[in-house]
Amino acid sequence: MASGDRWANPDESGHPTGFAGDNSYDIGAEIMIKEIKGSISASKGNYAIVVSRFNEFITSKLLGGAVDCLQRHGASDEQITVVWVPGSIEITTAAKKLATSGKYDAVICLGAVIRGQTSHFDYVCQQISRGVGQINFETGVPALFGVLTCETIEQAIERAGTKQGNAGANAAVSAMEMVNLLEQI
Numbered sequence: 214m215a216s217g218d219r220w221a222n223p224d225e226s227g228h229p230t231g232f233a234g235d236n237s238y239d240i241g242a243e244i245m246i247k248e249i250k251g252s253i254s255a256s257k258g259n260y261a262i263v264v265s266r267f268n269e270f271i272t273s274k275l276l277g278g279a280v281d282c283l284q285r286h287g288a289s290d291e292q293i294t295v296v297w298v299p300g301s302i303e304i305t306t307a308a309k310k311l312a313t314s315g316k317y318d319a320v321i322c323l324g325a326v327i328r329g330q331t332s333h334f335d336y337v338c339q340q341i342s343r344g345v346g347q348i349n350f351e352t353g354v355p356a357l358f359g360v361l362t363c364e365t366i367e368q369a370i371e372r373a374g375t376k377q378g379n380a381g382a383n384a385a386v387s388a389m390e391m392v393n394l395l396e397q398i
Contacts (some may be wrong), residue, residue, distance in 0.1 A: 251394030255288035258318035258392040260385075261311040262293065265324035265360075267300040274373035275323040275359060275381030282385035301326050301360055302337050305344030312354035318395075319388035320348065323381050324360040325369050338362045355391035359384030 260283055264276045276295065283293055294317070298307050301324035308320045322345050328334040341360055348356035359380050363369040371377040 249394060249397050251390035251392070251397070253286055253386055253389050254393060255283045255286040255292065255385075255389050257396070258288075258389075259292050259294070259316060260288060260319050260321060260388055260392075261296060261308075261317040262321045262323060263296045263298060263304050263307045263311065265299070265301045265304055266297050268325035268327065268369070271325040271361065271369045271373045272323055275325070275361070275379065275384075278374055278379030278381035278383075279321055279323060279359065279385040282379075282382040283389070286385075286389055300324075300337075301341050304341060304360065305348065308345065308356055309348050309352070312348050312352040312356060317354065318392045319355040319357065321357045321359055321381070321384045321388050323384065325373070326360065326362050327366055327369055328364050334362075353395075355388060355395070357384040357388045357391070 262276060262279055264272050266272070280293060280295070284290075294311075296307050296311065298304055304322045304324055308322050311317050311320050322341070324341065326334060326337050326341070342358065342362075345356045345358045345360075348354070361369050361372050361380055363372065372380045
């Protein structure tokens with residue numbers, strides 16, 4: 214197949230300027246680069262969602278966004294498990310146990326940490342972000358960071374389904390994509 218057949222818009226000299234849509238790049242007569250992408254579908258896989266009870270008026274909206282997103286993309290109730298923990302700092306303990314159980318293809322971590330008048334906010338944010346990253350590294354199971362770390366309650370509300378979308382739904386989209394991507398690798 215000639216280079217121009219793979220690319221949508223070759224220039225006058227035949228060099229590609231746009232991608233035609235398959236999963237490989239023709240960069241020369243003898244070299245082909247394969248591209249692997251995850252799809253946004255939850256028809257396969259089991260998803261655990263760990264959600265913090267602290268700031269539940271926010272985290273319940275994140276949970277609703279994540280569950281709705283998974284279901285709209287094909288997940289059945291049997292594919293989704295929700296685990297409530299007391300606060301955001303406890304998310305990583307439950308998430309790691311779920312990730313290492315062999316029962317789940319992805320773990321979605323949801324919480325809301327809102328800055329107060331002490332440095333507690335900084336410690337909690339550091340621990341949860343580091344912990345979720347470690348789960349990814351140590352288990353190979355995607356652990357998605359859907360924890361809001363906001364300066365104000367207004368910022369949290371905006372990210373829980375109003376002006377800034379829903380961070381729970383965003384984490385669910387990333388979970389589906391990673392599950393489908395890792396299946397191909």
